[in-house]
Amino acid sequence: MKPLLTLGASLLLAASTLMPFAAWAQKKYDPGASDSEIRIGQTMPYSGPASAYGSQGKTTLAYFKMLNAKGGINGRKVTLLSLDDGYSPPKTIEQTRKLVEQEEVLAIMNALGTPTNSATHKYLNQKKVPQLLISSGASKWNDPKNNPWSTPFFPPYIEEGVIYAKHILQNFPNAKIAVLSQNDDSGRDYVKGFKQGLGSKVNQIVKEVTYEVTDPTVESQIIDLKSSGADTFFLMATPKFGAQAIRKVGELGWKPHFYVVSVSSSQATVLEPAGLQNSTGLITAMALKLAGDPTWDNDAGMKEFLAFMKQWMPEGNPMDSSSVLGYVTAQMIEHILRGCGDNLTRENVLKQATNIKGLSFGLLLPGVTVNVSPDDYSTFQTFRTARFDGKRWAIFGEPINATAK
Numbered sequence: 001m002k003p004l005l006t007l008g009a010s011l012l013l014a015a016s017t018l019m020p021f022a023a024w025a026q027k028k029y030d031p032g033a034s035d036s037e038i039r040i041g042q043t044m045p046y047s048g049p050a051s052a053y054g055s056q057g058k059t060t061l062a063y064f065k066m067l068n069a070k071g072g073i074n075g076r077k078v079t080l081l082s083l084d085d086g087y088s089p090p091k092t093i094e095q096t097r098k099l100v101e102q103e104e105v106l107a108i109m110n111a112l113g114t115p116t117n118s119a120t121h122k123y124l125n126q127k128k129v130p131q132l133l134i135s136s137g138a139s140k141w142n143d144p145k146n147n148p149w150s151t152p153f154f155p156p157y158i159e160e161g162v163i164y165a166k167h168i169l170q171n172f173p174n175a176k177i178a179v180l181s182q183n184d185d186s187g188r189d190y191v192k193g194f195k196q197g198l199g200s201k202v203n204q205i206v207k208e209v210t211y212e213v214t215d216p217t218v219e220s221q222i223i224d225l226k227s228s229g230a231d232t233f234f235l236m237a238t239p240k241f242g243a244q245a246i247r248k249v250g251e252l253g254w255k256p257h258f259y260v261v262s263v264s265s266s267q268a269t270v271l272e273p274a275g276l277q278n279s280t281g282l283i284t285a286m287a288l289k290l291a292g293d294p295t296w297d298n299d300a301g302m303k304e305f306l307a308f309m310k311q312w313m314p315e316g317n318p319m320d321s322s323s324v325l326g327y328v329t330a331q332m333i334e335h336i337l338r339g340c341g342d343n344l345t346r347e348n349v350l351k352q353a354t355n356i357k358g359l360s361f362g363l364l365l366p367g368v369t370v371n372v373s374p375d376d377y378s379t380f381q382t383f384r385t386a387r388f389d390g391k392r393w394a395i396f397g398e399p400i401n402a403t404a405k
Contacts (some may be wrong), residue, residue, distance in 0.1 A: 026342075033344035038073060038337060038371045041081045041099035043111045043120075048086035049213055051129045052269035054110055054134065055316060057082045059326025060110060060333075062313040067330075072335045087213070091121035096120045100129055106150035107132055107349050110153060110329045114186035115213070117150075125149045130350045132336070133329050137263075138185045144354075145159035151353055152378040155287060155331050157186055157261075158193035162381050163285045163400055164234055164259045165197025172257055176206045180221055180245060182237060183210040190236040190261055206230050211241060222248040232257040237264045243273040250278030259283050265358030268293065268320035271388060278314060280390040285383040285400075287368045289327060292317035293392050301362020324363055331361050332370070367399035 027400040028049045044057035060201040064078045072078055074114050081103055083093040092113075096318050107130035111117055112138040121140075124131040132150055134141050137154035141147070168175050179194070181187035187210065195202050207228035211218045218241050222259045224250075225233065233256040235245055242264030249258065264270050267290070271279040296302040305327055316323050337344075354377060359370040368382045382401050385391040 003345075020257075028343045028345050028348070030106060030347075031104040033076075034077070037077050037343060039103065039105045040109050040333070041083070041096075041103060041105035041196035041352070043083050043092050043113075043187045045087035045101075045112060045116075046084035048088060048237050049240055050087040050113065052134075052266070053322050055112075055269075056112060056326035056329075059223065059309075059313055059316060060291045060330045061324045062316070063308070063330035063334075064309065064326060068402040072114075073334060074341060079111075081093050083224075085116055086352075087113055087116060089115050092116040092119050093123070096123065100124070100127060104170045106130075106344065107346060108328075109133055109333050110135050113137070114325070116379060117141075118185060121150045126384075128346060130346055130353065132349070132353045133327070133332055135329070136186060137189070139189050140185065141262050142337040144375060144377055149281050149350060151350075151372070153325075153332065153379055154263075155380055155383070157189035158196070159280040159378075160262060160285055160383065161190045161193025161195075161236075161380055162197035163385070164261075164283075166400070167283065167385060168232060168257070168259070169198065169201060172232055175204055175257065175308065176228075176230045177204050177234060177237055178220065178228055178256070179205055179208040179234045180225060180237065181208075181235075182208050182241070183212055189234050194234055199374060211237075213238070216239075217241075218244050219248050221245075222252065222254075226252050226254045228258060228342050232397045233259065235260045235264070237261075239264055239266060239269045242270045246270070246274035246278050246282070249273060257283070262286055262321075263365070264357055265388050266319075267319040267393070269316045269322065276390055279388050282388040283387055284388075286386055286395075287380055287383055288324050289322060289363045289365055289366055290321060290393055292393070295395065299362075301364075304362055314344055315375065328361055328363050330338065335359065341368055366397075 007153055011291045045051050046054040065258050068077050083095040085095050117134050125147055132151050133153035137157035139156055139158050141150050141152035181191050207225050209221045222245055265284040283315040308315055324345050336352045340348050354372050356370055356372040365384050367379055370379050382394050382399050384398045386395050
């Protein structure tokens with residue numbers, strides 16, 4: 001009997017030794033995750049005044065179609081439910097509640113727009129549903145203390161606004177400045193950063209006007225700004241209004257030093273509708289490589305992107321910066337979900353999204369990396385300035401860190 005007792009004790013000891021490993025290896029799932037699938041959601045303006053941004057969501061959908069064809073993430077299919085909100089906050093609330101309460105997604109990822117995400121962030125934070133890689137640079141998204149479940153993808157609009165002011169002061173110190181911005185949180189953040197960058201020279205703004213996203217056009221605002229005598233123009237607009245403004249400036253024969261924010265710098269959806277002749281000379285700031293720039297003809301990251309677009313989204317336009325954004329954010333989502341392993345809880349998804357250091361992707365410009373910490377949700381602070389030469393955005397100058405003094 002004694003040998004049997006010894007054997008039993010040995011088995012018990014072995015079992016107790018293995019238990020910590022078994023517990024460690026145990027799979028953990030929240031709603032939206034299983035052995036076979038990861039369900040995530042987003043809202044996009046496939047219709048309405050910001051529909052030009054819809055290609056971002058379409059590109060992300062195509063990316064996960066490609067990824068699933070290659071086996072998904074850690075053996076799981078990724079289902080992205082991308083719903084149209086028409087850039088209307090009430091519709092965003094409706095669609096987001098549907099994604100969380102009916103579709104039971106694990107997280108909301110890369111939903112687009114400042115007013116739209118502003119309508120849902122309290123709900124998502126109360127529910128403790130990750131609202132990650134928000135396609136907006138409003139400062140409120142980098143607020144781990146008050147909105148711990150919300151993180152941005154875009155660099156902060158305030159920091160980008162500083163970049164333009166610094167460039168104006170360095171190159172046109174006596175500029176008389178006109179400002180047009182969208183009357184919402186995104187517009188206010190851009191203008192706040194722009195004025196911060198001007199510092200004691202803020203009185204060089206001779207005229208400042210806004211527009212509503214429901215306005216049919218901004219032509220009257222452009223006429224008003226030209227009459228101010230300004231020789232420098234800072235434009236913060238979404239694509240529809242950006243194209244209108246650039247075209248009207250050209251029609252009026254106004255020739256200011258012309259700065260346009262990154263969210264309205266797409267060659268396909270802004271500059272071409274405005275007229276390339278009217279867009280020549282525009283200055284913007286960017287963190288991503290753009291297709292069509294011969295600088296990247298032999299670049300491995302660009303070749304990979306163009307091959308992806310050709311095979312998986314042939315109806316898309318690689319020259320559309322929203323397609324580039326959709327591709328890069330999809331890579332970010334993949335990185336976060338892969339990092340979760342078999343611990344696909346909402347808490348761990350947030351943890352992976354807020355602990356990123358020195359991450360680089362093929363379409364990030366040289367000198368730009370992604371860094372996110374639990375205390376600072378901002379993705380990147382480094383920009384490159386670019387000037388449109390009539391055919392493409394041409395990078396010039398050294399990388400600029402918006403937070404540097």
